[in-house]
Amino acid sequence: MTKPIIYITRKIPVELLKPYEDRYDFRMWPESETPVPREILRREAREADGVLCMLTEKIDEAFLSENAHLQIIANMAVGYDNINVEAANRKGIWVTNTPDVLTETTADLTFALLMATARRVTEASDYIKEDRWKNWSPFLLAGSDIHHKTIGIVGMGRIGKAVAKRATGFNMSILYHNRTRKHQAEKEVGVTYVPFETLLDESDYVISLVPLTKETKHLFNEAAFQKMKESAIFINVSRGGTMDEIALYEALQSGEIKAAGLDVFEEEPISSDHPLLKLDNTVCLPHIGSSSMKTRSQMITLCLDNIDAVLQGQQPKTPVRIE
Structure with a gap:
């Protein structure tokens, strides 16, 4: 049986993926410093079930319309101004963030x-x-x-x-x-x-x-x-x-x-x-507010936990909902 595909928009430590590898096919932009180009993100998202993105990615209504099949977009940040959450909610796509841990x-x-x-x-x-x-x-x-x-x-x-x-x-x-x-x-x-x-x-x-x-x-x-x-x-x-x-x-x-x-x-x-x-x-400073090794790892893990929950038919831990 084909595993659900999760696309990650920046290179992250592969050891953080190990607890989930038996359930998912992970695909990842190979650069840690440079954001994924929008065209590549659009192409990869077409095949993905979930996306783990950074605040550098603009997830607008056009992107969401192209990829309405996505089940979840997990944003590695507390803020989510890079995502049109209202449009995602309308399309039934979960959006999550990473409060508390940072x-x-x-x-x-x-x-x-x-x-x-x-x-x-x-x-x-x-x-x-x-x-x-x-x-x-x-x-x-x-x-x-x-x-x-x-x-x-x-x-x-x-x-x-x-x-x-x-x-x-x-x-x-x-x-x-x-x-x-x-x-x-x-x-x-x-x-x-x-x-x-x-x-x-x-x-x-x-x-x-x-x-x-x-x-x-x-x-x-x-x-x-x-x-x-x-x-x-x-x-x-x-x-x-x-x-x-x-x-x-x-x-x-x-x-x-x-x-x-x-x-x-x-x-x-x-x-x-x-x-x-x-x-x-x-x-x-270069936007390093939450930048400690432990906290950034916890943020990634929370994103993965949210994706895992949704793809397993459950509610995510930290959903973003716009009334």
């Missing part, structure tokens, strides 16, 4: 980026590498304190709550804004709900942890940056589309806000001539 790892990176930006860590490292350190001086590369400051978290989901817990260790005042109140987080962590404008006005650190939707696209725009303190630091570890990069660049260059730490960008990847890379007050 929460703590992404929160670690978020706080690491906050600290690196506030204390000018990468700038200080480059200072030595460029052989510019000649003497100690009292205000050499002086940065911003983190302890006892106010952090404003926009998006109090799992990762937002985990970041808030880390902030308590620095004795920070924690504000948050979310589409709905999170009373449990308020009780457990001591976070305070405020309107978006109040958060911008009062926070020393503004953290974007919202998913990219029609409502959150360019949420952090010119007006938002103008509302922030001149001493404020903006951190984005959600999706690049939640910020207007041109407005952010102008705010950083003019001193409207103090600094920014970014793990995401509007169009990824960015090149070395990107304007934000020219600014000393910006720390840029």
Whole structure:
């Protein structure tokens, strides 16, 4: 009997496939760094029963119409703005994501980026590498304190709550804004709900942890940056589309806000001539929020578990449903 076919859009460790090899025929794009070309993905999907994709793949209505036979698309990410979930739901195709398993790892990176930006860590490292350190001086590369400051978290989901817990260790005042109140987080962590404008006005650190939707696209725009303190630091570890990069660049260059730490960008990847890379007050990372060996392996395994469940006639563990 022919095994169901699963197409994987990026090269992953083959040992992660071993528990499923007796049930499925795995086919895989052989590159780990380069995304699968769309034409090849379309061709491979025609024969597949399920697809394990990355956030780099655009799974739009045209792709779904061509491949309405697919039973599941497992996205190796929490966010799913690369997939037209509504269209997939209409066609009876399951879409899954990978929540929970990356929460703590992404929160670690978020706080690491906050600290690196506030204390000018990468700038200080480059200072030595460029052989510019000649003497100690009292205000050499002086940065911003983190302890006892106010952090404003926009998006109090799992990762937002985990970041808030880390902030308590620095004795920070924690504000948050979310589409709905999170009373449990308020009780457990001591976070305070405020309107978006109040958060911008009062926070020393503004953290974007919202998913990219029609409502959150360019949420952090010119007006938002103008509302922030001149001493404020903006951190984005959600999706690049939640910020207007041109407005952010102008705010950083003019001193409207103090600094920014970014793990995401509007169009990824960015090149070395990107304007934000020219600014000393910006720390840029290549979208590595969940990038630890253990977490990335767990994300892949969750994708495979979801695919296995659906192809065995069961409900997946972490379905995405759009009402």
